Amino acid sequence: MTTQFKTLDDADVTGKRVLVRVDLNVPMQDGKVTDKTRIERVLPTIREITEKGGRVILLAHFGRPKGKPNPQMSLEPLAPVLSDLLGQPVGFSDDCVGPVAAGIVAALKDGNVVLLENTRFHAGEEANEEEFVSQLASLGDVYVNDAFSAAHRAHASTEGLARHLPSYAGRTMQAELEALEKGLGDPERPVVAIVGGAKVSTKIDLLKNLVARVDALVIGGGMANTFLAAEGVKVGKSLCEHDLAETAKAITAAAEEAGCEIVLPSDAVVAREFKAGAASETVPVGEVPDDAMILDAGPRTVEAVNAWLDKAKTLVWNGPLGAFEIKPFDMATMAAAHHAAELTRAGKLVSVAGGGDTVAALNTAGVADAFTYVSTAGGAFLEWMEGKALPGVEVLKA
Template sequence: MTMFKTLDDADLQGKRVLLRIDLNVPMKDGVVTDETRIERVLPTIREIADKGGRVVLLAHFGRPKGKPNPDMSLEPIAAVLSNRLGKPVGFSADCVGPVAAGIVSALNDGDVLLLENTRFHAGEEENDESFVAELASLGDIYVNDAFSAAHRAHASTEGLAHHMPSYAGRTMQAELEALEKGLGSPEKPVVAIVGGAKVSTKIDLLSNLVTKVDALVIGGGMANTFLAAEGKDVGKSLCEHDLADTAREIVAKAREAGCTIVLPTDAVIAREFKAGAANETLSVDAVPADAMILDAGPASVEAINGWIDRAKTLVWNGPLGAFEIEPFDRATMAAAGHAAERTKAGELVSVAGGGDTVAALNQAGAADDFTYVSTAGGAFLEWMEGKPLPGVEVLKA
């Protein structure tokens, strides 16, 4: 089913393997505070090293704007990688030039080397041909394991694939296979849950989804914009009133495509946005002018869970309410828990992604039971919007 080559197709023994990974991890005072992204790439690094490849790691960190910046050095991450792999990981203070070339030429089969931040050179983000050639001179094979950077056509994410045999790493492979199950050729019926604060950031996403799914559940702040577009009074709720026409266009497009749009019918409202604020549950037709909608109510959750029961495939992006503070996390927690149960029972393929989504599913204790949770923010969204991702397209060639 795959349209790209994987590590199964590569002869790695004795080869210098340029492995692009995502090490853009949260750090505080030089210490990594969340190792999720590091954990995800360990299997690919191990496999290449075990098969006798000489692993040369390429990654970016932060936005140094094409110049070296000691605050964005990858050096502290080499120690974390070494610790997690249980073997030494070398470090080169530059990703190209004589220093890098010297260290790479001294590598033995199975060795692992981390090169300094590729974005310390302007040629990385410009996908500059001479910079790509300098990087390419350090390797025999290119493996991309950074789906989260696949929506960028940079030297280390796209350019290199034109210079040498190219393969998807195991993380990239898992991500692409999961996405294919989610929207590429999913088992129907397909239900999408899209939440979050604003419609404005997800217009392309909603427009694409209504043509691909059987039901689209809209939650979070963006649901208020749709309710207001229907002429309902949403009081002081977060709402983009200027996007009423856009909301109506999306609803019309859904109707044409035979996609059911599911909006909240009841809501948890409060006068202030803080944990434990006095709140009540009302019909969305009865929101007081001085109140704001902060979560979907129990009747809405029941309807959403009903759609999850009917679905064979679920794609989820964004929370259903202000899940960061109690008790406005209830709808998100209940629906996430229900989707996790259905997945665990083998009744549902569930694919989720996008920043807040990962946090919400972790909070619900549901993430581990989903079929796949993508840690890629922008790339996951662009994939959901139906846009081709340069870093993936080039692997298909």
């Protein structure tokens, strides 16, 4: 996978206008950025191009303005943040195409950086309209895509531009694709996948793809309750999609056929109410009281998960094992995260994790830095795990 597209190593950017697609869709409150992770991830690509004498023109979206300008979703407040982090001035154009943008780009000198206004202020962005793509393309000589998190969308700035200009993967995109290749593309076996979260319904494609590709599939969170119920286990008042019993059985049967072991909770932490510090007890899964709900996996389950991690060479993780946002129901997720981090640090495990809740859980556990790779891409990471082709990646392979 990683050899099929060009990277910055192959690009000549000196004196060139380089259109760089980045992901600046960061959380904001009262006009201030509350989490700079996504911005920090794209700095190496921007720095490398400016140091080589390229003129950087940043393209990004923010929110869902539905093809019309919306001052609430302007990228303007991000220019000073970028400038601070880069340690150099970052200009801003209040449109991403047209005479204003063209004038600002024409005035750039080698090593300069400018941020163009939200690409989604034009309907042509999400529609991937040829005319809009041409207008964007006219502003650059080279295209670099550094926004893996937007690669599952075939938009003008993520897919269209790559068909008009010499195209390359930026360093973040490259790191992401190389990590994913190690995770599921051509992994070292045995491979263990941990999939958690509330609902099976949102991850059916994911589970079907994984059982054919991994040696063990650990199912946690509310999803596990649906699988347990499908096996006839009583789950009390737990979150459970009883209507998906047949789907759960089909996935279990497919796993058996593929030689993939499904690891479900053998014990559970249950409580009568879902709140911090609620009175809880640990019971075997067959003994969940009718008036209680399962909120976390128990210690025996964690032992089984950790035993699989000890055997594994590769781990792919998406979704927590319990209601980790609320103590004490974070125990299983934290324990597995610490164990995976230890094995990774010792060089025994390649660990790739992604998805919003997973990233939050690993940050809470303080082990995100110990994992081989933590993807900040939500939808794109999930679609990749489902085995789907991502338009923004496919077009870079040409």
